[in-house]
Amino acid sequence: MSSNELKRLEEVYFSHDKLPKFIYPTSHFNENHYTIRHKAEILSIEVEISESTMQWESSAKVAYDEFVNSVMLIYGRIMHAGVTCFVKKTTGEGDSDLEAVAVFFYNERYDDTSELSSIQILERERLLDTEVYTVPIWNTEIQYFNLTPLGIDFVLHCSPRASAAAFRK
Numbered sequence: 001m002s003s004n005e006l007k008r009l010e011e012v013y014f015s016h017d018k019l020p021k022f023i024y025p026t027s028h029f030n031e032n033h034y035t036i037r038h039k040a041e042i043l044s045i046e047v048e049i050s051e052s053t054m055q056w057e058s059s060a061k062v063a064y065d066e067f068v069n070s071v072m073l074i075y076g077r078i079m080h081a082g083v084t085c086f087v088k089k090t091t092g093e094g095d096s097d098l099e100a101v102a103v104f105f106y107n108e109r110y111d112d113t114s115e116l117s118s119i120q121i122l123e124r125e126r127l128l129d130t131e132v133y134t135v136p137i138w139n140t141e142i143q144y145f146n147l148t149p150l151g152i153d154f155v156l157h158c159s160p161r162a163s164a165a166a167f168r169k
Contacts, residue, residue, distance in 0.1 A: 001121055006159065008118050009127060012077055012147055013155040013162075028074035029146050033133065035071055036142055040135045042067040043142070046098065047085045053102065056085045060104040068108060075147040079119070079130070080107045082140030103140055119145065127151035 045063045047056045060083035068078055082105045086098040122128045123145075130145045147155075156162050 001125060004114065005118050005121050005127075008122060009147065009151055009155050010159050010161055012075060013152065013159075016074055028076065029129075032073045032076045032144065032146055033131065035073065036133050036144060039067060039071050040133070040142060042070065043081055043083045043135065043140065044138060045083060045085055047087060047101070049087045049101070056102050057104050060085060060102075061106065064104075064106040073144065073146070075152060076144055078108045079143040079145060080105060081142040082106075084135075084138040084140050100138055103138075122151065127154055
């Protein structure tokens with residue numbers, strides 16, 4: 001493990017405003033899953049069939065950014081997510097139904113080789129766990145990771161920044 005991996009752990013750990021936060025060691029896993037599950041609807045947008053694919057993609061990017069900004073994970077990060085675009089179809093009886101017409105995928109800076117390599121190393125060392133939530137209605141995925149209790153303890157006991165943060169509290 002290199003200093004790159006420690007930097008990744010510190011970045012995620014210190015992004016949380018209340019240090020350390022433990023109700024029980026993996027409580028942030030449950031909270032993060034709950035948050036993602038309930039915010040996933042942001043990743044479903046209605047578009048007009050008359051709009052261009054570029055307009056759909058632009059709207060999808062806005063929805064993705066809104067999702068990432070509204071999902072504040074505790075000791076975790078979003079890695080990627082898909083945005084599903086729907087059009088309203090009118091049925092023969094005058095009712096309307098939504099039909100998926102496009103899915104756009106976006107990565108949150110964990111798409112280059114060095115970032116993914118760091119994530120894989122940290123997962124192998126059991127300092128973080130990656131999770132995938134599949135949105136039931138439209139089968140797109142949201143991938144994210146959580147620091148494990150071991151990863152949190154590692155930062156608390158090995159990072160020079162942790163003792164400084166604890167001293168300030």
